[in-house]
Amino acid sequence: MRRQATVLHLDLDAFFAAVEQRDKPSLRGKPVVVGGLGARGVVSTASYEAREYGVRSAMRTAEARARCPHAAYLSGRFDAYRAASRVVMGRLREISPLVEPLSLDEAFVDLAAGETTRDLDLERIRLLAEQVRGDVAERTGGLTASVGIASSKFLAKIASELAKPDGVHVVTPGTELEVLAPLSVRAIPGVGPVTAERLRRLGVHTVADLRGLDLPDLTSLLGSAYGTSLHALARGEDHRAVVAERETKSLSVEDTFETDITDRRILADVATMMSRRVSERLRGNGMSGRTVTLKIRHHDFETHTRSATLAGPTDDARVIARTATGLLAEIDTSSGIRLLGVGMSGMADWVQDDLFAPDDDDPADDAPADDHADPREAAGADDRPPSGATTAAGVDAAAGTGGSTPRTLRARPRWSPGADVVHAEHGPGWVWGSGIGRVTVRFETRHTGPGPVRTFDADDPSLRPGTVEP
Missing domain, CATH: 3.30.70.270 (Reverse transcriptase/Diguanylate cyclase domain)
Structure with missing residues (x-):
């Protein structure tokens, strides 16, 4: 301190x-x-x-x-x-x-x-x-x-x-x-709904209330490590130093949920999202890794990690996500997961691409075009796409409710909502919505006012991905 x-x-x-x-x-x-x-x-x-x-x-x-x-x-x-x-x-x-x-x-x-x-x-x-x-x-x-x-x-x-x-x-x-006294106990890192409810049963609602509990009471309730940490933080005690980035030995992303999650599908989606963030950080640092680690904390704060080492280093989000979700499949989530994390270690500054090239049957490559949402309502647009255009809002009805899209449509270029694009005639813009072989673009940048909306064939040669403005 x-x-x-x-x-x-x-x-x-x-x-x-x-x-x-x-x-x-x-x-x-x-x-x-x-x-x-x-x-x-x-x-x-x-x-x-x-x-x-x-x-x-x-x-x-x-x-x-x-x-x-x-x-x-x-x-x-x-x-x-x-x-x-x-x-x-x-x-x-x-x-x-x-x-x-x-x-x-x-x-x-x-x-x-x-x-x-x-x-x-x-x-x-x-x-x-x-x-x-x-x-x-x-x-x-x-x-x-x-x-x-x-x-x-x-x-x-x-x-x-x-x-x-x-x-x-x-x-x-x-x-x-x-400063700490009137704050809810939820203000302390790691205190989620389950812990807050346990403390509430003891009459503890604020950090000041928490400060009134003895250390043995907290360790008995929450375990030695977490109880000791909570006891110190309630008193404002934190001796950690600010540490500048040194040689990166691992990269990880983790999050504590507001409520414990038991649904394995939700956890898999979160792990996939975290894998993408880990991949972005790896690429941003010009690095790759061989070992994928999944960290989970159960509702009772029991924490476990599971790891898998790949044949060679990668920075591919799909490979990391497949490995992380595979590790997740081995974990019993029925009692509730309060924290999930995905990490990468075994760092290298090269990627063994041939080991990790996606298979033709990779689910990520076969994702139906109706994954794209149409943000036009929030954009406040009075101008609607030209007649015959199908934005993502109408894809489910057009493609059927079975969740599958014909291979001919999946083979066309897919444009993610929000992605930067450039048109040969209209200039820079962003994807407003897409689906059924069409893509709708709003032509505007941070330096313009709200721009017009136009719809094109998804494989229109005049339309290409844009670059991020400095």
């Missing part, structure tokens, strides 16, 4: 969705959901407009559609997210050499390690945080960030949550217990 508030935590607000709103003028101020769009898809990020309807990350996309049917449902553009993340992390490294990225949109900064920040008082630290937020917005074209500053990583992250969205919160040294 430090005597000064020198740990900064920055968290970009609704990052994936915010990047989409920035780059797509017609979606600004509208509900946007990024994630898997198929019948078994899972939400990755929801804009604040979508959250007002109860849409949350890790929620099944089908449920999200039921809650907010007029949202724009997009498949995600990791090149754009990585580009924005590099800008933000670069700005943080101007402050201090000790920057610990947690993900594309989140990082800790050790202000005590920076030559110009180590001796700042609280007021100047607050001004620095505001300057960083302003620079992030300017350099990224309008993305907002929430910043928390405190004497430890735990308190800094709590502070950034209190600052959301688009704000700054500084926890003055000596006031940590006062």
Whole structure:
């Protein structure tokens, strides 16, 4: 623990969705959901407009559609997210050499390690945080960030949550217990519905209530490791240092669910989504890995990992996902899973592509075109696609309810909703919807106003994938 508030935590607000709103003028101020769009898809990020309807990350996309049917449902553009993340992390490294990225949109900064920040008082630290937020917005074209500053990583992250969205919160040294006291126990990392219910039965609702429990009581209730950790965090005790990235020995993505999940299909979808994120991080670092690890934490906090080592290194999301879901199939999920993670180790800087080329029968290659959703309602468009165009909203009716699509349609190019495209005549735009051999594009960029909508054959030679704008 430090005597000064020198740990900064920055968290970009609704990052994936915010990047989409920035780059797509017609979606600004509208509900946007990024994630898997198929019948078994899972939400990755929801804009604040979508959250007002109860849409949350890790929620099944089908449920999200039921809650907010007029949202724009997009498949995600990791090149754009990585580009924005590099800008933000670069700005943080101007402050201090000790920057610990947690993900594309989140990082800790050790202000005590920076030559110009180590001796700042609280007021100047607050001004620095505001300057960083302003620079992030300017350099990224309008993305907002929430910043928390405190004497430890735990308190800094709590502070950034209190600052959301688009704000700054500084926890003055000596006031940590006062800040934590009124918060729900759910504010402490790892405390989900099951633990919260156990604590509620003991009359514990807030962190102040939790602080009243003795260590033996907590370890008896939650186990030695977790009970000890919770006992310390309730008292604001966190001695972890900010650690800059060193040689990468492994990469992983994990998430704690708001409610324990027993449905194996949902867990498989989440594992697949995480595998894609691991793949993106591998490729972003120019690396590959041989060992896939699945981490699961049961409802009672018992944690297990299972691993499988491949014949050679890969960065292919499909290979990672197949391996991770295969490991998941060996696990009993009937009692509920509260945390799931997918990781990669055994790093290399090369890929043995011939070992991992997808089979002709790979399910990912045979995915029906009706996986694509039509975000036109959220786009607020009064102009409808030309007569005869079939967007994703009408694919199920056209293709039948059996869930299969003729091979002739599957063989055509598929365009994911939200993906960048360029047309030889109309210029840059993004996929608004697709299906039944057609693709509808809205022609606009972050520097234009809302643009017109046009529909083309999916194999139109004038239409090609676009590139991410710097």
